[in-house]
Amino acid sequence: xxxxxxxxxxxxxxxxxxxxxxxxxxxxxxxxxxxxxxxxxxxxxxxxxxxxxxxxxxxxxxxxxxxxxxxxxxxxxxxxxx
Numbered sequence: 345x346x347x348x349x350x351x352x353x354x355x356x357x358x359x360x361x362x363x364x365x366x367x368x369x370x371x372x373x374x375x376x377x378x379x380x381x382x383x384x385x386x387x388x389x390x391x392x393x394x395x396x397x398x399x400x401x402x403x404x405x406x407x408x409x410x411x412x413x414x415x416x417x418x419x420x421x422x423x424x425x426x
Contacts, residue, residue: 354409355402358393365390 352360362384370380384390396402401409 352406353402354399354404354406355397357406358397358402362390362393362397 362381365384366377366381369375369384370377373380375383385394
């Protein structure tokens, strides 16, 4: 992971994904960026990204948040096997 990426917050990460998705949609459909972003935000994935961007973890460093999620999933798998 590059140094710049480690500074990103969860909000930054979610916003970057939303922007990439909206840019790709705009390119494919000919919509304006704003129209494409609105359409992306109306999808389930877009809604989840908006929740991340605006939610309680928004100010956490993205790499630390992702590590925490991975640990939680590992613990869930371990508990399921027991």
